[in-house]
Amino acid sequence: MTDPSAINVDPVARVRTYIAEGGFDSGVKLPPERLLIDTLGLTRAALRKAFDVLERDGVIWRHVGKGTFISDGVPPQSDDASVRLGRQLTPFRMMRARMAIEPAIAREAAINATGESLLRMTQALSRSRAASTWQAYEVEDDVFHRTVAEASDNLLLLSLFDQLNEVRRAVAWGNVERRTVHPSPDHTSFEQHDAIAAAISSRDPQRAYDEMRAHLRSVSARLFGEA
Missing domain, CATH: 1.20.120.530 (GntR ligand-binding domain-like)
Structure with a gap:
């Protein structure tokens, strides 16, 4: 269950720290949202807002139906x-x-x-x-x-x-x-x-x-x- 005291914590900073301290390599899939919500003490909305920022910054990339992955800086199959x-x-x-x-x-x-x-x-x-x-x-x-x-x-x-x-x-x-x-x-x-x-x-x-x-x-x- 989400810890109410964590709601005021910057969700982006919390997810960044989790990724950094977890030693996730490029291409690794992050745990499911429901597990991250409990682990990080965030609401679903706060987690998704953090993901929006991190995807924009090139830290992660998301694939609908597959999950959220650590980025290597270049989204797969991108011709941007x-x-x-x-x-x-x-x-x-x-x-x-x-x-x-x-x-x-x-x-x-x-x-x-x-x-x-x-x-x-x-x-x-x-x-x-x-x-x-x-x-x-x-x-x-x-x-x-x-x-x-x-x-x-x-x-x-x-x-x-x-x-x-x-x-x-x-x-x-x-x-x-x-x-x-x-x-x-x-x-x-x-x-x-x-x-x-x-x-x-x-x-x-x-x-x-x-x-x-x-x-x-x-x-x-x-x-x-x-x-």
């Missing part, structure tokens, strides 16, 4: 234009596109962010630092960047970010070497994300732009040896 484009892009070109677009989105976020947007950013930062696996961290990294886009309060920019993210998931990144089970406390992206959030919270558009660009250049340098 974003997927086709992603398969033609190199990871380096993908990062260059992010550096061209996301700093401008961060600048708009500094102008338009609401208190609720800033709170969601803070929550994503906190969850990313607490991540027990790289997979869990990457989920929260995605959430943080999308929350910045949401904070721009511009549906066209948010749609553009979502398209960019869809293409990013389809790019063949290959195997990224991980030397630890989870990010270390001094993982550079933690401090960089904090700086982006601080600039947005301070209503400093130029600093938000600069911090986001510096962050993406740092990621690019780690991946490719150059920015």
